[in-house]
Amino acid sequence: KNEVEQSPQNLTAQEGEFITINCSYSVGISALHWLQQHPGGGIVSLFMLSSGKKKHGRLIATINIQEKHSSLHITASHPRDSAVYICAVMDSNYQLIWGAGTKLIIKP
């Protein structure tokens, strides 16, 4: 069993829909990260969380440490949000454990 599980693996939605991507982990962590990988391959760090909630524009990331679960939300989704979204956790030994990613397609 992977230590970091993302769901869904693939998600297709219409422009304007509210999007939720989930990340569950089974290890103790010091931080959780959400990253975005564009179709061209570039990877961009979106958020680093250790508790609570962060917001940047239309993106919101939340984490529940007790439940070992994080969600990434996109409000008013747009075709340019189409990308692979990756969750990664830093365990207590500073080892990074990566999820396999969620491929999001937003149709106009």
Place this chain on the structure above:
Amino acid sequence: DAGITQSPRHKVTETGTPVTLRCHQTENHRYMYWYRQDPGHGLRLIHYSYGVKDTDKGEVSDGYSVSRSKTEDFLLTLESATSSQTSVYFCAISTTETLYGYTFGSGTRLTVV
């Protein structure tokens, strides 16, 4: 991001040949990393460096070696390329040993035929 560049961006090579990928940074960051990305897998760490001449193995280091003779350059070498090393390779840099402040390169797509 102009602070980190990978070269080449694409390469096709034959089985058994040596291949070197280069990661160059202009940020003077201490930590540099090489990852590979394959379908169905998360990013997997190959090797990392925490300073000049200081390197260590990641989870998938077999068949790979690295060198860092200058702060700005981190080289990944496949001594004798195999088809299982066909992948997309990403370099990343960081100011700390945590993921905070990571910057990724644009990737190198390597095909071993």
